[in-house]
Amino acid sequence: MNYRTIAGSIAILLVFLASWEWGPAAMGMPEYVLPSLSNVWHEFFIMWQHSELLKHTLITAAEVLLGFGIGAFLGLAIGVALGLSPTAEAMLSPYILALQIAPKVAFAPLFVMWLGYTIYPKILVAVLIVFFPVMINVLSAVRAVDPDMVNLIRIMNASRWQIFRLVEFPSAMPALFSGLRIASTLAVIGVTVGELVGGNLGLGYLLVDSEGQGNTAGVFVAIVGLTVIGIVAYAAVVFAEKRVLHYMPKANLATA
Amino acid sequence: MTSTSPVYVVNESASGESTVAAGPDSSNHSKRVEIEFRGVSKAFAQKGQKDAPAVVKDLTFSIRKGEVVSLIGPSGCGKSTLLNMGSGLYSATTGTVMVAGQEVKGPVKRVAFMLQKDLLMPWRTIQKNVEVGMEIARVPKAERQAVAQEMLHKCHLAGFEKHYPFQLSGGMRQRAALARTLAMKPDVLFLDEPFSALDAQTKMVLQQDLANTLYNEQKTALFITHDLAEAVALSDRILVMSSRPGTIIEEITVDLPHRNNPLERRKLAGTGPLIGRLMELLHVGDEDAMH
Incomplete structure (x- = not known):
């Protein structure tokens, strides 16, 4: 990114914030429909002091982290297993497809019924929603390993485990990370839906609570908070990707 | 000869x-x-095909x-x-x-094998690529490194040990593949x-x-x-x-x-x-x- 594009991006942000601040009033929009930026900012401090905004943000962040971690691990493990076993994949593929098509967030009420108004149903929704993109990406990457590279080390007398460790697993890394990028944003969606459905924890709860009070600015604060968590999660994945895939030519890494 | x-x-x-000549382990000659x-x-043979x-x-x-x-x-x-x-x-x-x-x-x-494709592993440095066969054979690390460096030197790649394949030209990558082939002492x-x-x-x-x-x-x-x-x-x-x-x-x-x-x-x-x-x-x- 050169200076011109950075300057352009900042200019767009300023225009956006300015129109948020003065636009609603200029168009005669009431505060309860679209609160101005300064009112949302003001609401932020009120919630910080009186609604334990920090605590709820941290709870949501922890749920995202756990859901993402567990979902990504399961996706990786099962993606590798199915990638290495075409028979198992062929047997399971109709069910995998069905589960993949099923809207994962629709499970949220069910999980709340099972696990109560705790953090667990939220984590579970995130696990479920994170699992698929990671698994599918890893599976196809393990399948797409260059057979010549496998042959090369087979001729070197590599064992099955060595073939996996030296070739198949590292070849799947770029695909794993593109799965993780998608998953990091999906994890926030999963957790949010879980929180909207029930419980009194997290930014999703604050969102529903503000809605109940007709506090539009509070809803905005929660949305911004959730977005920030999503951005941090995504940035963390991109950071890790740059560390792990440092051996790739820069052009092959999509920018953050 | x-x-x-x-x-x-x-x-x-x-x-x-x-x-x-004499036994399988006789001299170079x-x-x-x-x-x-x-x-x-x-x-x-394809599945169910008798006379492929x-x-x-x-x-x-x-x-x-x-x-x-x-x-x-x-x-x-x-x-x-x-x-x-x-x-x-x-x-x-x-x-x-x-x-x-x-x-x-x-x-x-x-026996070693070399193809048109260099088949260097992009996630390994050149030296680590040359070592891969010895790593599979569980050769101790110090020996591995010594052999790899010797082979890289021989293939005119001294100084590129820590580079990654994408940083090398096609000819250099194929040299590295040759070094990897020779490092197996085939x-x-x-x-x-x-x-x-x-x-x-x-x-x-x-x-x-x-x-x-x-x-x-x-x-x-x-x-x-x-x-x-x-x-x-x-x-x-x-x-x-x-x-x-x-x-x-x-x-x-x-x-x-x-x-x-x-x-x-x-x-x-x-x-x-x-x-x-x-x-x-x-x-x-x-x-x-x-x-």
Whole structure:
């Protein structure tokens, strides 16, 4: 990114914030429909002091982290297993497809019924929603390993485990990370839906609570908070990707 | 071994005698057969197919220790299939393949393999790539590093140990692949068009290095190529294969000096006629071969 594009991006942000601040009033929009930026900012401090905004943000962040971690691990493990076993994949593929098509967030009420108004149903929704993109990406990457590279080390007398460790697993890394990028944003969606459905924890709860009070600015604060968590999660994945895939030519890494 | 004395008996297996010199572990001058194909054919049967057409058939030839033999033939004649059988990736449908004194039933020790693709692992440094075979064989780390550095030095890649493959040019990557091949300390090398993706000059420099190493270390090599001049420049003998089902239709002894110096050999008067002979055998320029 050169200076011109950075300057352009900042200019767009300023225009956006300015129109948020003065636009609603200029168009005669009431505060309860679209609160101005300064009112949302003001609401932020009120919630910080009186609604334990920090605590709820941290709870949501922890749920995202756990859901993402567990979902990504399961996706990786099962993606590798199915990638290495075409028979198992062929047997399971109709069910995998069905589960993949099923809207994962629709499970949220069910999980709340099972696990109560705790953090667990939220984590579970995130696990479920994170699992698929990671698994599918890893599976196809393990399948797409260059057979010549496998042959090369087979001729070197590599064992099955060595073939996996030296070739198949590292070849799947770029695909794993593109799965993780998608998953990091999906994890926030999963957790949010879980929180909207029930419980009194997290930014999703604050969102529903503000809605109940007709506090539009509070809803905005929660949305911004959730977005920030999503951005941090995504940035963390991109950071890790740059560390792990440092051996790739820069052009092959999509920018953050 | 002074200059080349290529009076080799072909199809020797027919006589049932394949070892001429003393035991398999005699000196460098031993002329034991290192690679031998006896009546080998290969067909890839599809499911439920009984008589799959053969890709290669009736392959019988032997290569002695220290010999470099090129294999040429039209595209799709089964050259790579032959190489894959030699290195133990496929088994022969009929016949026997012997490498380094044992029947090939899977990967054989002391055999290395090099392809047109460098097959460097992009996530490993050049040095780590060269070490990979030794890592598989559980060679101690210090020894691994020493051998890898020696090989990289030999292949003119000293100073690039810590680089990643994407940071190197195509020619350098293929050098690294050569270093990786040699780091296995193989007795037998199977080379499948290793230089065909390189530009003409890089190619000649790499041929020079390879020829030198093969000659000095008395390695046995089977070399697939499409480049007739390369075949003449590098080998003791050239096997010419027919189109599919591939079989060996001609064997040419390259009775020229400088096997360790292809650049010199290319300049010799005898090189041109040999290339001409190969062109004739492969029908290069014929109407139906062009299409």
